[in-house]
Each structure stands twice: as C-alpha cells, then as structure tokens.
Amino acid sequence: MSPHLTFNLYSDVHQLLAYQFMVNALQAAGIVAVTAAAVGWFMVVRAETFAGHTLSMMSFPGAAAAALAGLPLAWGYFAFCGVGALLIAGSSRRGRPRSLSRQSAVVGMVGAGALAVGYLLLSLYGGVLESLETLLFGSILGVTRGEVLTLAIVGVCAIAFLAIVGRPLFFASVDRSLAAAGGVPVGVLSVAFLFVLGLAVAATAQITGVLLVFALLLAPAAIARELTPRVGLGLALSVLLGLVIAWVGLGLSYFTNDPAGFFVTSIALALFVAARLVRSL
Numbered sequence: 001m002s003p004h005l006t007f008n009l010y011s012d013v014h015q016l017l018a019y020q021f022m023v024n025a026l027q028a029a030g031i032v033a034v035t036a037a038a039v040g041w042f043m044v045v046r047a048e049t050f051a052g053h054t055l056s057m058m059s060f061p062g063a064a065a066a067a068l069a070g071l072p073l074a075w076g077y078f079a080f081c082g083v084g085a086l087l088i089a090g091s092s093r094r095g096r097p098r099s100l101s102r103q104s105a106v107v108g109m110v111g112a113g114a115l116a117v118g119y120l121l122l123s124l125y126g127g128v129l130e131s132l133e134t135l136l137f138g139s140i141l142g143v144t145r146g147e148v149l150t151l152a153i154v155g156v157c158a159i160a161f162l163a164i165v166g167r168p169l170f171f172a173s174v175d176r177s178l179a180a181a182g183g184v185p186v187g188v189l190s191v192a193f194l195f196v197l198g199l200a201v202a203a204t205a206q207i208t209g210v211l212l213v214f215a216l217l218l219a220p221a222a223i224a225r226e227l228t229p230r231v232g233l234g235l236a237l238s239v240l241l242g243l244v245i246a247w248v249g250l251g252l253s254y255f256t257n258d259p260a261g262f263f264v265t266s267i268a269l270a271l272f273v274a275a276r277l278v279r280s281l
Contacts, residue, residue, distance in 0.1 A: 016251060021142075028143040028151055029246040033216055034206045035155040035244030038162055039200040041221040041235050042193065046173040049218060050104060051088050051194065054111035055201040056213040058084035061118035062202070069210045074150060077202035085198030086112055089191040089202060147206070152201050158196050169233065207246075212261045216242055219268035226275035241271065 016022045043052050058080040066076030088103075088112050162169070172179040172186045180186045204213050208212035220241040224234045 012251065012255070016254060024080040024143045024145060024148050025250055026128075028148050028207060029250050030243060031148070031151045031155045032204050033220075033242035033246035035158050035197050035200050036204045036216040037136060037155065037220040037238040038235065039158055039197055040217040040242075041224065042162065042166075042169060042173065043197055044218065044221040044225055045170065046193070048194070048197070049214075051085075051107050052197060052201060052217055053214065054088065054107050054114070054197050056205060057111050057114045058198070059202065061114050061121055064118050064121035064125060068121055074202075074206055077205055077277070078124050078154075079200060081198035081202035081205075082195060084114060086191070089194040110120040141273050143207075151203050151206070154199050158200055161192070161196050165189060165192070165238075175230045206273065208261055208264060212265050215261070215268045216246060217266040219272055220245065223268075223272050223275045226272070226279050245271070 014149045016026065040052070043049060059077050062076030062078075062080030063073045065080065068074045074127040088107050090106070168179065169189050171182070172184050172189050174184055201213055201217065204216050208215055217271070223241050224238040227237060228234050245264055245267050249267050250260050252258070252263040253260035
C-alpha cells in the first residue's frame with residue numbers, strides 16, 4: 001500500500017483495481033451501500049430505526065450459533081436477523097393501529113434476548129470467536145467472490161421487493177389508517193419490510209460489523225431527508241450518498257492502513273452535519 005498520501009485520482013483508482021481482493025471489497029461495498037441506502041430510506045420514513053438497531057444486534061447470536069455449528073458466520077447473520085425481524089413484526093397486529101409503545105417494548109426485549117442468547121451460545125462454543133473483532137467492526141478487505149455473489153443475490157431480492165411494493169409501502173408508512181382503508185395490506189407489508197430490513201442488516205453487518213451498521217443503513221437516508229422532501233429524489237440521493245460513503249471510506253482505508261469502519265462512519269457523520277447546516281441556512 002502507498003506509504004504517502006499524494007492524490008492522483010486516476011493512478012489511485014488504477015492501483016485499487018489492480019488487486020483482486022480490493023475489487024471484491026469495492027463490489028461488496030457497492031452492493032451493500034445500494035441495498036442499505038434504499039432499505040434504510042424506508043426505515044427512516046417508517047420510524048423504525050430502533051428496530052434496525054436491534055436487528056444489528058441479532059448478528060452476535062447468529063455468529064455464535066454459526067461458530068458452534070461449524071458453519072460460515074454469514075449463515076448465522078441471515079438466519080438470526082430474519083428470525084429477529086419476524087419476532088419484531090409480531091408486535092403489530094394486522095388490521096389494527098400500531099402501538100408504538102408496545103412495539104418499542106417488544107423491540108427492546110428482542111434486543112436484550114439476542115445478547116443473552118449470544119452469550120449462552122458463545123459459552124457453549126467454549127472459546128473466543130476467532131473473528132470477534134471482525135464481527136464487531138467488519139473486515140471488508142477479506143471478502144471472497146462467493147460472499148460477493150451472496151450479497152448480490154440478497155441485494156437484488158431487496159431492491160426487487162422495494163420496486164414492486166414501494167408505492168403502497170410508502171403510502172402505508174405515511175398514513176397507515178388511510179392506506180388500510182384503501183385496501184392496502186398494511187400488516188403483510190409491515191412484516192415483509194421488516195424481514196427485508198433484517199436481510200439488509202445482515203448483509204451490511206458483514207461489511208461494517210455489528211457496531212457500525214448504521215453508518216450505511218441510516219446515515220445516507222438521514223442525510224437525504226435533510227436535503228430534500230421529494231420521494232424519488234430523496235431515494236436516489238440516499239443511494240448515491242451510500243456509494244460515496246462506502247467507496248471513499250474503503251479507498252482511504254487502503255491508502256492509510258486505518259480501519260475502513262472508521263472512515264465510513266466519519267464520512268457519514270461529517271456529511272450529516274453538513275446537511276444539517278445547509279438546511280439551517
């Protein structure tokens with residue numbers, strides 16, 4: 001890696017693409033950024049950021065269970081995040097107005113239970129996870145071609161879901177009662193979206209780690225919401241910001257030997273602060 005920080009866009013990009021592990025990392029980061037930004041935009045609109053945070057915690061017991069069973073950690077990520085999403089979805093009854101206090105209590109209990117189960121499974125495993133630091137903070141530079149393919153499949157499914165049900169989902173998000181009266185299957189959409197959110201969290205956690213999921217899941221959507229109230233423009237801006245945050249953070253990590261998660265989170269925070277300042281002006 002470069003020992004100094006001279007800036008030449010063409011040569012720097014050429015150097016990044018010269019190594020297969022960096023190509024894998026950039027592809028994985030791009031896939032995850034698009035998926036997380038699109039799903040995260042709806043998460044922000046639906047005020048389900050607490051649910052997204054809790055689902056990120058499900059990665060811990062998922063990784064512990066996978067290690068105990070001798071399976072890849074990604075399997076545990078997707079399985080436990082999917083189950084956690086269904087448990088949270090059960091806090092809302094189909095056809096009835098959603099109780100935010102009841103749902104937040106259920107979400108909190110699911111998060112606490114996830115940590116307890118994770119600790120139990122880790123104890124049964126009888127050792128420390130070899131990739132505990134990776135679990136917490138991510139290790140995008142170690143992504144394989146197989147993992148890129150898995151992330152691509154999950155990303156395509158998530159984007160296809162939003163493309164099909166995006167309009168009624170947005171309607172149900174901004175006015176649940178009116179959408180239900182208009183024949184929109186609000187309960188089914190809520191469960192389906194939470195499940196897709198769980199998959200997006202599991203995919204993102206493999207890149208950013210459990211503790212930094214929101215850098216790509218929440219920040220791009222939050223920044224876009226600060227800059228524009230328009231639906232189409234906000235969603236497109238969220239995806240664009242996600243790509244910029246992920247790729248620039250990854251490039252800075254490569255040339256400085258510092259953790260990618262630090263740069264991704266710092267860039268996201270800086271852009272959010274700048275967006276708030278722009279809006280205030």
